[in-house]
Amino acid sequence: MPSHRPSFILGVSLTTMVFFAHFVALRGAPVKPDFPPDLGSTVLNHSMSLVQRMEGLLAAGNGSDVTLRVLAVDTDEVKVIQAHSLVLTMQSPVFEELLLVRNGSAVVLREASDCAAVFDKFIRYLYCGDVSVRLDQAIALHKLASKYRVRSLQEGLSQYMSQHLSSDSPAGHAVSWYNYALLTGDAALRDSCLQYLSWNLSSVLRSQEWLSVGEDLLLSLLRRSDLVLQTELELYEAVEAWAESNGPAGETARAALRSLRYGMIPPRHLFRLQRQSALLQTHYESVRDLLYLAFQFHSASPVTLAKYFEVNCSIFTPRNYLSPSWGSPWIIGNPTRDDRSFSFQTQLGPSGHDASKRVTWNSLFSPRWMPAGARSNYGEMGAMQPTRTDGGRPRVIVTPATSSPDFAGVSFQKTLLVMARQQGKIVVRHVYNFHQSTEEAGDFLEGADLQRRVSEYLIDSSLYLHVVIKPLYHTLLVAKK
Structure with a gap:
């Protein structure tokens, strides 16, 4: 059944001069320098024609000297691609190493099923410099770009994912892409996901995506002062819902409770939570000192409190409340x-x-x-x-x-x-x-x-x-x- 999900064209132009400079250099011939510009010079750009010819070369397999047999792990599916070693080695150092040690004209590649499904897209990028990406294909293509060390595609996909964190999806994208970035060590994508979640937390708390947050990500978010949300009470109730859904270990639940800023919650709500919150009742002893300090904070003037307590700490620091x-x-x-x-x-x-x-x-x-x-001066104001x-x-x-x-x-x-x-x-x-x-x-x-x-x-x-x-x-x- 065809997919109707929106796609995105990710492209890095492959110009005629770049390709043939590599082609000639690999054969040992000297590359002629560009002629100095003059008043009558111009640039004839036929790179799109080259891309079309490269795409046709891949589709027809003319002059192919290597066969890629792509095996999807845990399935009997095999995808066969007739390719050209010159293009593969020029674009990927991993392919260069594989082709140096191959026996015969075939190279067997074992890939996860999601990667095998988009492998033809990946190879087409090596030939043409552009690829049509759907949201559900981003991680698989990123895995291939990382595995075969195609840096331009890897960086382009990271940027694409960072720009589409708000795209509609029943389970969202920010959390799953954050977990993937953490696993692969993609710091730029990880930070983009974390920033998106922090700055749009109020909407995330009301989505299915919130319940998929992992324990480490939860604690990372709770420690931040730049969270954008309605109130601290909204965050407490979201943490309680998360705990009911995920059943965290006691140590994680206590760490999460101690990361909440009870001084930012009005006393009437603190009293209600002590009576009605099952999570707070279960771990009350672990946060008793914080609740006691919050009640003192609310009952005394800040000037009086500041004489006896350190008020420059997180419990007394507001987040970005809407x-x-x-x-x-x-x-x-x-x-x-x-x-x-x-x-x-x-x-x-x-x-x-x-x-x-x-x-x-x-x-x-x-x-x-x-x-x-x-400025030379200021007015009275x-x-x-x-x-x-x-x-x-x-x-x-x-x-x-x-x-x-x-x-x-x-x-x-x-x-x-x-x-x-x-x-x-x-x-x-x-x-x-x-x-x-x-x-x-x-x-x-x-x-x-x-x-x-x-x-x-x-x-x-x-x-x-x-x-x-x-x-x-x-x-x-x-x-x-």
């Missing part, structure tokens, strides 16, 4: 037009002592803001008066509308999430951390062409942002009497 208590979405239509301002409110801090206190924030977006080093210039880059400034004695012992880290549409889904594309202005980040929207209506940074011609405010408490140094 809840209205911690920030606000901000959609900027036609972002290159002019400066935009926006106001919103957040809770002063995660402590129960600050639960009823609000901070009003003023945000300014400037599409053309001159870097600080190029300081950074809220940017110097605009046609050559500047976009910037966002976030400052409190007023000052307050309640700010003592608290600093505010701002996090700006930039959304994008990928494979039909809105996902977090970038995360920027700063204290007052994105100019501190240095690379805010670097390379983004917001003038283009089809810019990958825009959704329906608008820039989709989400501003997150993260209050951080500071330990106070108290002199001994």
Whole structure:
């Protein structure tokens, strides 16, 4: 039955000069240097014609001097491919070694069934420099590219997988591709998967993919402060669902529970979890100290707590929470037009002592803001008066509308999430951390062409942002009497 899944053409052009330079060099003939350019010179590019001829050469098997017999492991299936040793050895050092020690014209290759199924695609890439890839074929082709050390195809597939982490699939792709990258040592793909899961965790928690997360990946995620999710309570409930589905060993369950940030969960929910959470009741003794510290955190003022406890630790550090208590979405239509301002409110801090206190924030977006080093002066409002210039880059400034004695012992880290549409889904594309202005980040929207209506940074011609405010408490140094 034919597949209707979307495919993708992965290509690395194989030009006429490159191929025949290799061809001639292998036969010992000198390669003539290029003629110096002159006013009448031009380039005649017939590389597509060469690719078509190479494809025809593979299909017909004309001049073939090696037969590849591809055996699918644990099956009787055999795939026979008439190939040319020159092409194979030029593209793959592994094939070069195999062909040096072969007996006769046939080479027997044993491959896993998924790899055997796409082996003809893999060989075609060696001849033509491009390959049509479906999502369900990516890992098999990557395995072949890794095994036969075809670096260009390996890197291209890693990039393709990194760009399609949000593609629709009942079980998702990010977790399975992360596990594969970990197994093969592909650090770039591993990091891309981990970043995608971290920055889009709230949507992952609501999918079937969450229950397929392995123990090591779970603990790696729980240790991160850049997780993007609604609240810490949402994360606790997801960990509980994961534990019910996977039945982890006690040591893993306790490590997961100790990685949650109970200080970020309001007391009313902590009380409910102690009574209703089977996972917490089973391992209560392992987190008793953390719960006790969280209740102390919520009952005392942060200034008082900071005199006696180290508050610069993970239990008191917010993640990137999407809840209205911690920030606000901000959609900027036609972002290159002019400066935009926006106001919103957040809770002063995660402590129960600050639960009823609000901070009003003023945000300014400037599409053309001159870097600080190029400015001559500031206005009365300081950074809220940017110097605009046609050559500047976009910037966002976030400052409190007023000052307050309640700010003592608290600093505010701002996090700006930039959304994008990928494979039909809105996902977090970038995360920027700063204290007052994105100019501190240095690379805010670097390379983004917001003038283009089809810019990958825009959704329906608008820039989709989400501003997150993260209050951080500071330990106070108290002199001994």
